[in-house]
Amino acid sequence: MQHKPIHILIVDDHPMVIEGLKTLLSDDERVTVKTHFVNGTDTLSYLEKDTADVILLDVNLPDINGVEMVTKILNIRANVGIIGLSTYSEPSIINQMIKNGVKGYLLKNATADELVNAISQVHEGNFYFGSEVQKILADSVTQERTDLPKLTRREKHVLTLIAEGKTTNTIGEELFISPLTVETHRRNLMQKLEVSNAASLIKVAVERKLI
């Protein structure tokens, strides 16, 4: 019994990956790659007129970031299934993507099997996450420190200035506030990030990509 094939859209700015995906999917008659795009803008304007069943979406596009893309795509076509694709696995990004509505997520070292599996599962309305992605999601739950304490705008600003090696006084001058205030910010930052000096403050900030 032959179903009509699942229509795929590939969105990725790497020709190698586009061709690779096409080849990997060409063996399987359940799926058909409709077309591909190398940036977000073109993809969105295509979706205004036409649609697809499942979109393979690279997270690192040149123009629009992956998380926003998910929202925008679902805004136009609420029924498409989106599968996120990225080379490396960043828990925070994956989490955001899921929150915004992706139904699947694969790393680019996924096999053809995983790929087809993900597509058919997502097309049926289910979730599908690659084995490595699942591990990451599990870790981020057990670590439970994934929910990074939210810093205020001002705090982030001060943090970056500290990272640039500026002293409390200099920062104060630069922001037109009292050095005492700057110090308060620094102290609050250290408390929020659970460290006890500026050096490790910078370390965790870099680790968690806050700056």
Place this chain on the structure above:
Amino acid sequence: MQHKPIHILIVDDHPMVIEGLKTLLSDDERVTVKTHFVNGTDTLSYLEKDTADVILLDVNLPDINGVEMVTKILNIRANVGIIGLSTYSEPSIINQMIKNGVKGYLLKNATADELVNAISQVHEGNFYFGSEVQKILADSVTQERTDLPKLTRREKHVLTLIAEGKTTNTIGEELFISPLTVETHRRNLMQKLEVSNAASLIKVAVERKLI
């Protein structure tokens, strides 16, 4: 006039990229993809017995890092041309790769044209760097701070401990040396990395992947 085709070896742990490369290269009769490997170890043992003209080498392999791979490959087969492949462009890594002997370097968003160009140039003994890579190299020259000052083993150790937020005293206890000595190390580190406090010390250390 038909030359015999250039024999290519693909080394990459992403099936999508492998297939993509094969497809992109299949249109051109000047090149033939011999085979592919998904890790460094297999590649090296293959090269012990057989060879190739040009190797397309992913920088981020699961087992052996790209920079080492270059050395090891050229150790076995001094005559192969190696073209580095990576998704993102990190000047320091690219520089090291070149120092170790790669003849070309492309980002994974390279076009089929660039790819074939790179291969034929490298095969003829020339260098070939993708346009984006060239820009990076140019930048890193003008910045001229690419040559990272070499830290001693002890200094690196102290640096990581500082990054962990430990105080001079604690570090001293941990390493069974006087806190005064630790301070000397810290000062030397700051001087070498041209910063004026521990916070920015950590920042540049992280940036340059010293820890």
Place this chain on the structure above:
DNA sequence: ATTTTTCTACTGGTTTTCCAGTATATTGAT
């Protein structure tokens, strides 16, 4: 409109870092 959060700012005191210079024992290299 009112509560909460954020940003601002202070006092006063302790600890640590930062600076400059010197010096010796131990490695490592030629």
Place this chain on the structure above:
DNA sequence: ATCAATATACTGGAAAACCAGTAGAAAAAT
């Protein structure tokens, strides 16, 4: 065997960071 680099350690003094607690004004959220 000798020279250079590294790791060790000190003095003494200035600057900055760190700690604890308080508090008013502005902005955001409810």
